[in-house]
Amino acid sequence: xxxxxxxxxxxxxxxxxxxxxxxxxxxxxxxxxxxxxxxxxxxxxxxxxxxxxxxxxxxxxxxxxxxxxxxxxxxxxxxxxxxxxxxxxxxxxxxxxxxxxxxxxxxxxxxxxx
Amino acid sequence: xxxxxxxxxxxxxxxxxxxxxxxxxxxxxxxxxxxxxxxxxxxxxxxxxxxxxxxxxxxxxxxxxxxxxxxxxxxxxxxxxxxxxxxxxxxxxxxxxxxxxxxxxxxxxxxxxxxxxx
Numbered sequence: 001x002x003x004x005x006x007x008x009x010x011x012x013x014x015x016x017x018x019x020x021x022x023x024x025x026x027x028x029x030x031x032x033x034x035x036x037x038x039x040x041x042x043x044x045x046x047x048x049x050x051x052x053x054x055x056x057x058x059x060x061x062x063x064x065x066x067x068x069x070x071x072x073x074x075x076x077x078x079x080x081x082x083x084x085x086x087x088x089x090x091x092x093x094x095x096x097x098x099x100x101x102x103x104x105x106x107x108x109x110x111x112x113x114x
Numbered sequence: 115x116x117x118x119x120x121x122x123x124x125x126x127x128x129x130x131x132x133x134x135x136x137x138x139x140x141x142x143x144x145x146x147x148x149x150x151x152x153x154x155x156x157x158x159x160x161x162x163x164x165x166x167x168x169x170x171x172x173x174x175x176x177x178x179x180x181x182x183x184x185x186x187x188x189x190x191x192x193x194x195x196x197x198x199x200x201x202x203x204x205x206x207x208x209x210x211x212x213x214x215x216x217x218x219x220x221x222x223x224x225x226x227x228x229x230x231x232x
Contacts, residue, residue, distance in 0.1 A: 031217035042205055042222035043159070050217045088157055094218055103149065103209070103220060107158035 006091050006106035014114055015081060021109045023074040023091030029104070032074040034066060035090040037108075043090055049074060050096055081113045116141045118208050120223035127196050128231050135191045135226045137206030143167075147209040148189045149220065150180070154202040162204075165189065196230045203227045 004025045013019050023032065031050050035043035048056035049068040057066075063085075065077040074091055091106040117140040127133045139148065150162040163173065165182050173180045177194045193200055207220040 033217070033219075042225055043220070044222075045219050048212065048217045048219070055217060056212055056219070090159065092220075096217060103164075103218065104161065105151075105159040107156075110157060 004091055004093055004104050004106035006089075006109050008109060009107065010110050010112075012112045012114060013078065013081065015083070017081075018077070018079045020078065021076040021089055021091075021111075023076075023106055024072055025093045025104070026072055027093065027104065028071075029093035030071060030096045031094045032068060033092040033094075034074070034076055035092060035105075037088040037090060039087075047076075078111075081111075083113050086112045116143075116208050116210050116221045118206050118221055118223035120204075120206055120226050122226045123224070124227045124229070126229045126231060129198060130195050132192060132194050133196055133228065135193075135204050135206075135228070137189045137191065137223060139187050139189065139206070139208045141208060141210070143210065147218075148182070149207040149209065150189075150191050151205045151207065152202045153205060153225070159205070162191075193228075196228075198230050198232055201228060201230045 007022045011019060033048050034046040036046050037043040045058050046060045047066045052068045052071055063080050067075040088108045088110050090108045092103055094103045119138045121136055125133060146167045148165045152160040152162055163180055170182050170184055179192045181190045189206060203225045205225045206223045209218045209220050211218055
């Protein structure tokens with residue numbers, strides 16, 4: 001299995017809703033990432049988990065809350081989002097300490113905040 | 115800080131023409147990895163190639179070829195005999211190991227939108 005699976009593919013949520021994005025991989029990668037991509041822009045790093053521990057938070061607002069319950073799963077919990085948070089959210093995974101065998105992206109969740 | 119520059123914002127070519135997408139990077143690392151990704155309108159990032167800084171061999175894969183020149187910090191991508199299905203946004207990216215984290219951040223260029231006209 002060489003895939004990163006993200007669900008849902010599309011999500012529309014109101015500003016008062018709570019929702020979660022899910023990401024799963026079974027490649028044995030121990031580094032997992034959340035990227036955010038606004039329209040017509042490149043992906044930008046949000047969070048990095050290494051060995052299931054949060055290692056990097058790129059000053060992301062607290063309305064985004066990541067969680068890595070085990071080595072195969074990565075969640076992004078969303079609460080009280082703003083319309084400007086509408087974007088494509090991409091999950092990725094890689095080998096720790098050897099990107100030569102990494103960096104696989106999921107197909108993304110397209111989020112619309114209304 | 116690392117930087118990736120894709121100077122071409124949009125390119126249009128007629129089907130069967132060859133097209134080269136430019137990528138110039140900046141890094142102070144001696145060991146680094148460069149990537150090219152394709153992003154069709156559906157949104158997923160499709161991996162095309164990965165190259166480490168010690169491997170300056172050019173690579174050809176079907177209609178795709180890559181020219182890595184460390185002396186000019188460039189990693190250009192050529193599509194030969196372009197097809198309509200090649201229409202997409204193409205991103206060049208540079209990896210950076212985040213110190214102490216054992217994980218890698220990809221720094222992306224702004225992307226080049228390629229339109230292949232039938």
